[in-house]
Amino acid sequence: MAISRPSPPPARTAAAPSGAATTPAEPAADLRVDLGGVTLANPIVTASGTFGSGREINQFFDVNRLGAVVVKSITRHPRPGLPTPRMVETSGGMLNAIGLQNGGIDAWLAEDLPWLRQHGVPAIVSIAGNTVEDYQVLAQRLRGVEGILAVEANISCPNVEDRGTVFACRTEATREAIRVVTANLSVPVFAKLTPDVTDITAIAASAREAGATGVSLINTLLGMAIDAETGRPRLGGVTGGLSGPAIKPVAVRAIHQVHQALPDIPIIGMGGVSTVTDVVELIRAGATAVAVGTATFGNPMASLEVLEALPDWLAARGIDRVADLRGTVQLPG
Amino acid sequence: MSSQITPRGSDPQVFGREEGPLRAFCEVLGAKRVGSYWSLTFVAPAIAERARPGQFVTLAVDVGGATLRRPFSIASVSQQGPWAGTIEIVFSGVGQGTHWLAQRGKHDVLDLVGPLGRGFPLPNRQVPALLVGGGYGAAPMLYLARTLGARGHRVDVVLGARTAEQIYNTIEAKRAAASATFTTDDGSLGTQGIVTDVLDGVAEHGRSEVVYGCGPMPMLAGVARWAADRGLPSQVAVEEAMACGTGVCMTCVVPVRRKGQRRNVRACVEGPVLNGARVDWDAVRSPAMAQHELDEETG
Ligand SMILES: Cc1cc2nc3c(=O)[nH]c(=O)nc-3n(C[C@H](O)[C@H](O)[C@H](O)COP(=O)(O)OP(=O)(O)OC[C@H]3O[C@@H](n4cnc5c(N)ncnc54)[C@H](O)[C@@H]3O)c2cc1C
Ligand SMILES: Cc1cc2nc3c(=O)[nH]c(=O)nc-3n(C[C@H](O)[C@H](O)[C@H](O)COP(=O)(O)O)c2cc1C
Ligand code: FES
Numbered sequence: 178m179a180i181s182r183p184s185p186p187p188a189r190t191a192a193a194p195s196g197a198a199t200t201p202a203e204p205a206a207d208l209r210v211d212l213g214g215v216t217l218a219n220p221i222v223t224a225s226g227t228f229g230s231g232r233e234i235n236q237f238f239d240v241n242r243l244g245a246v247v248v249k250s251i252t253r254h255p256r257p258g259l260p261t262p263r264m265v266e267t268s269g270g271m272l273n274a275i276g277l278q279n280g281g282i283d284a285w286l287a288e289d290l291p292w293l294r295q296h297g298v299p300a301i302v303s304i305a306g307n308t309v310e311d312y313q314v315l316a317q318r319l320r321g322v323e324g325i326l327a328v329e330a331n332i333s334c335p336n337v338e339d340r341g342t343v344f345a346c347r348t349e350a351t352r353e354a355i356r357v358v359t360a361n362l363s364v365p366v367f368a369k370l371t372p373d374v375t376d377i378t379a380i381a382a383s384a385r386e387a388g389a390t391g392v393s394l395i396n397t398l399l400g401m402a403i404d405a406e407t408g409r410p411r412l413g414g415v416t417g418g419l420s421g422p423a424i425k426p427v428a429v430r431a432i433h434q435v436h437q438a439l440p441d442i443p444i445i446g447m448g449g450v451s452t453v454t455d456v457v458e459l460i461r462a463g464a465t466a467v468a469v470g471t472a473t474f475g476n477p478m479a480s481l482e483v484l485e486a487l488p489d490w491l492a493a494r495g496i497d498r499v500a501d502l503r504g505t506v507q508l509p510g
Numbered sequence: 511m512s513s514q515i516t517p518r519g520s521d522p523q524v525f526g527r528e529e530g531p532l533r534a535f536c537e538v539l540g541a542k543r544v545g546s547y548w549s550l551t552f553v554a555p556a557i558a559e560r561a562r563p564g565q566f567v568t569l570a571v572d573v574g575g576a577t578l579r580r581p582f583s584i585a586s587v588s589q590q591g592p593w594a595g596t597i598e599i600v601f602s603g604v605g606q607g608t609h610w611l612a613q614r615g616k617h618d619v620l621d622l623v624g625p626l627g628r629g630f631p632l633p634n635r636q637v638p639a640l641l642v643g644g645g646y647g648a649a650p651m652l653y654l655a656r657t658l659g660a661r662g663h664r665v666d667v668v669l670g671a672r673t674a675e676q677i678y679n680t681i682e683a684k685r686a687a688a689s690a691t692f693t694t695d696d697g698s699l700g701t702q703g704i705v706t707d708v709l710d711g712v713a714e715h716g717r718s719e720v721v722y723g724c725g726p727m728p729m730l731a732g733v734a735r736w737a738a739d740r741g742l743p744s745q746v747a748v749e750e751a752m753a754c755g756t757g758v759c760m761t762c763v764v765p766v767r768r769k770g771q772r773r774n775v776r777a778c779v780e781g782p783v784l785n786g787a788r789v790d791w792d793a794v795r796s797p798a799m800a801q802h803e804l805d806e807e808t809g
Contacts, residue, residue, distance in 0.1 A: 226759070226760075227754075227758060227759060228758050229757060229758040233756050233757040233758050233779070234756065234758065236526060236527060236530040236531055236756075237525055237526055237527075237531075237533060238525070249758075249760075257772075257773070257774055258760060258763065258774055260793075260795045261750055261751070261761075261762075261763060261764075261794075261795045262750075262751050262761075262795065263751070263760070263761040263762075263763070264751050264753045264759070264761040265751075266576060266577070266578050266753075267575075268574075268575035269575045269577065270577060271577065271578060271753060273753070273759070273761060275759070275760045275761065278760045278763065278774060413795055421577050422577060451577075471577060471753075472577070473754065473758065474577070474578055474579070474753045474754040474755075474758075474759055475570060475577045475578055475579060476533075476570070476621075477533060477623060477754075477756050478525060478533060
């Protein structure tokens with residue numbers, strides 16, 4: 178019987194951090210990227226909600242090797258989340274309905290931020306709310322706090338003041354939520370957008386008008402699964418967010434459209450990334466940095482493995498700087 | 511910061527630190543059928559060394575479209591022999607991942623993460639223990655029975671399932687415990703009924719002072735309530751759908767009451783073993799629980 182190895186062991190994970198055995202003839206590719214005024218050591222980051230605040234995955238490797246850790250979205254108050262079942266595996270991905278369970282901003286500042294700082298992890302803080310005031314209060318709480326590289330405003334959340342319509346589905350709601358965040362912070366702000374809209378470039382433009390440094394693309398797509406036998410929804414929350422390899426083409430499309438429309442703004446790209454070629458695909462579409470999300474569930478070392486594969490991919494093609502790859506899609510005509 | 515280590519120095523197939531879970535590429539040492547279950551034993555010295563009864567491992571499966579690992583309780587551990595250390599899982603074929611696993615054989619190499627989660631706390635006094643296993647949940651119970659037995663505890667085991675062939679390893683149950691009692695829904699082995707029907711008699715005879723359980727959620731709810739009614743402490747290994755198994759996704763939560771408040775705790779890191787008296791069983795909404803309610807509505 179053939180040896181089955183769902184994913185190959187990473188080549189150099191076990192090597193000592195410095196003094197690697199090989200002496201490269203040429204200098205290694207420059208992996209640094211500029212994320213709207215802050216420099217990441219490399220373009221590989223984590224997708225919010227798939228990496229906690231870094232502690233758990235740090236059991237497998239030093240998470241400070243990543244370009245940044247984007248932490249699980251934090252809300253103004255602790256949230257218990259939705260009833261289980263909270264996930265359903267689907268072909269090429271999964272649906273989740275977590276309901277933003279988290280301990281709230283106070284607990285995060287007291288417990289998680291000190292850990293991130295102590296371990297030298299570049300942290301991008303994701304915040305989420307259901308009112309404009311929620312975003313404002315969260316931004317104010319983060320103002321001047323040390324150890325925060327950037328803030329990602331997850332505005333793919335229902336706006337209770339607008340009959341539950343997701344902020345990032347409307348240009349005006351996007352502007353209002355992002356304005357109160359950017360007005361209160363001096364670090365770069367990224368607006369995290371849902372792909373479930375007719376024209377994502379219009380939403381990205383309104384985030385930009387409200388002072389966002391850039392955008393994070395894409396959040397999950399809204400989906401649903403029903404048990405054929407019982408007729409019951411398979412998620413406690415009835416509908417949920419689709420993620421994983423199945424959504425990568427949607428991510429590539431959204432990143433491409435926004436980069437074509439707004440070539441000057443940095444983009445954190447995500448959606449179904451699990452290999453180094455996925456990373457390259459999103460960068461060619463226009464991503465500045467690329468987040469690994471659901472792939473971490475299937476393999477806790479997925480983000481490190483794509484990071485370690487990136488220099489070889491670039492070197493084999495004579496590319497010196499990963500930043501040069503950005504937006505290099507070769508369109509016909 | 512603690513530095514990254516590879517246990518056993520040069521083994522490039524193992525990743526992790528000096529404690530906590532590891533990711534390891536492990537060779538299958540043996541594959542066999544036990545009743546209606548499958549058993550896979552892996553050469554996994556580093557995982558075996560740190561494993562405790564009640565902990566689990568997750569396995570990557572190579573089936574079309576599946577991106578998530580499959581979680582399985584550790585059913586036995588051996589730290590001796592020419593392979594230095596092995597772990598065993600016992601499972602039933604329920605879907606594409608477990609059917610794929612059932613086709614694995616000797617020398618296949620699989621991608622494992624573990625040991626994960628919090629195992630069964632062991633009593634610090636030598637009290638008699640009552641162990642209740644349902645379906646494949648019997649396998650980790652027998653691992654616990656051997657561990658408690660080696661520490662000098664009296665152990666009484668109750669195993670339940672739908673039919674005789676779903677009672678896991680009756681011979682091993684009798685060997686590992688002072689008494690072994692079986693229940694089946696159809697009466698094809700032991701007492702016809704469910705495990706809670708026989709607990710009073712077994713507990714009285716064994717003078718049980720602590721109760722452990724592993725099996726379907728409705729069974730655990732029954733065992734935990736039975737123990738609470740008699741003032742006995744219970745520790746049960748719960749099962750919830752898990753996307754990551756490592757604590758980062760928040761899919762696997764179980765409602766637990768602590769200090770008068772209900773909290774959703776992650777079964778994969780704060781469990782899977784939880785204090786049975788603290789779980790808010792009425793609020794548990796796992797698929798198994800929903801199915802159980804449906805059966806009761808329609809049945
Ligand atoms: C902590 C823990 C320990 C477990 N120990 C054992 C064991 O020792 N032996 C055993 O036979 N089974 C065990 N299970 C259940 C086992 O993980 C599932 O039967 C298995 O994942 C089903 O995979 P599948 O691809 O065959 O089924 P499918 O139904 O095709 O799986 C689809 C998805 O649902 C998930 N899923 C399906 N059933 C379950 C379930 N009962 N619990 C959690 N997730 C589920 C799968 O992981 C997968 O993501 C355990 C589950 C947990 C959470
Ligand atoms: C279980 C789960 C939880 C998530 N939680 C959040 C969250 O709290 N905030 C957020 O902005 N995005 C959240 N996301 C979306 C991811 O950050 C990401 O945008 C999406 O999953 C697409 O990437 P992927 O396919 O690589 O996972 C979550 C995704 C999953 C699967
Ligand atoms: S399975 Fe992801 S947190 Fe428990």
